[in-house]
Amino acid sequence: MSLIINSIFPVFLLIALGSFLKRFQLTNDNFLSTSDKLIYFIFFPAMLFWKIGAPASPTPIDWKLILAVLSAVFVIYAASLFFVKIAKVADFKVGSFSQCCYRFNSYVGMAVILIALGDESVREFAVMIGVAIPLINFLAVSTLIWYSGRDYNTQKKLGLVVRATLSNPLILACFAGILYSKLRLPFPRFADNTFRLLSMVTLPMALISIGGSLNLAQLKGHLKMSMVANLFKLLLLPATGYFFLCAYGVAPNPFKVGMIYFALPTSTAAYILSSQLQSDVDLAAATILVSTLLSIISLSLVMAIFVA
DSSP states (O other), X not given: OHHHHHHTHHHHHHHHHHHHHHHTTSSOHHHHHHHHHHIIIIIHHHHHHHHHHSOOOSSOOOHHHHHHHHHHHHHHHHHHHHHHHHTTOOHHHHHHHHHHTTOOOHHHHHHHHHHHTOHHHHHHHHHHHHHHHHHHHHHHHHHHHHXXXXXXXXXXXXXXXXXXXXXXXXXXXXXXXXXXXXXXOOOOHHHHHHHHHHHHHHHHHHHHHHHHXXXXXXXXXXXXXXXXHHHIIIIIHHHHHHHHHHHTTXXXXXXXXXXXXXXXXXXXXXXXXXXXXXXXXXXXXHHHHHHHHHHHHHHHHHIIIIIO
């Protein structure tokens, strides 16, 4: 119980603080928009590069973990499309619904793993998401385009998917970090100190920004579909992920990283992509809200069963 309180509560207290600050107008939409851009384009990529780029530890990355994550994500993606087919979900909602079933909030994940498992697991998580994000973007963007109702030719579809993947600063930071780590050179002292200061800002600002974006009014008219999406995200995905982690024989510590990953709430990027590609942004917002709230339960269960 103490591990859950010490690892989960600080994260969600900062999210609650973000909601409190927005409610009492100590932050506003302009501040949160600027904060999101700084985190996404500068602070979080810098943190990922620093964590991954440090000289490799004696314990190598468990690539079975990455294979298990990719397998589980693809299964849930396929299951979400099967559901929208049999439930006759409107095309306008499909892209938003599907991506909310398997996208993950990397900020919450990084914060929980840093507190609960330490720096070595943070590096493992960072490498894992660097490989997972391209697949997730490919699946999400492809589905959003396919069901958008807009007339995209095959070449343009491929171009949009490739551009969305290659321009993602988190992916670029992860691969830059992997390449730098191969040099087995420590960062110069001034650079190490700079990255350390940036990382101290990153996660608190990201969690406060998440809290500021949450609004119960977003649930209106979308509670049922958002609950179904979260059934996939916070129940079926962890169960599927557990199966693949066991099937591939993932080592104990990476196993814990994987289970925390599967229990994470839906990423706010789902809202941004839905907006850019003309899908149902209100459904995406409602699902993110419900997912963030319910992930307190999913993460607590994972911590109690697999980490404690």
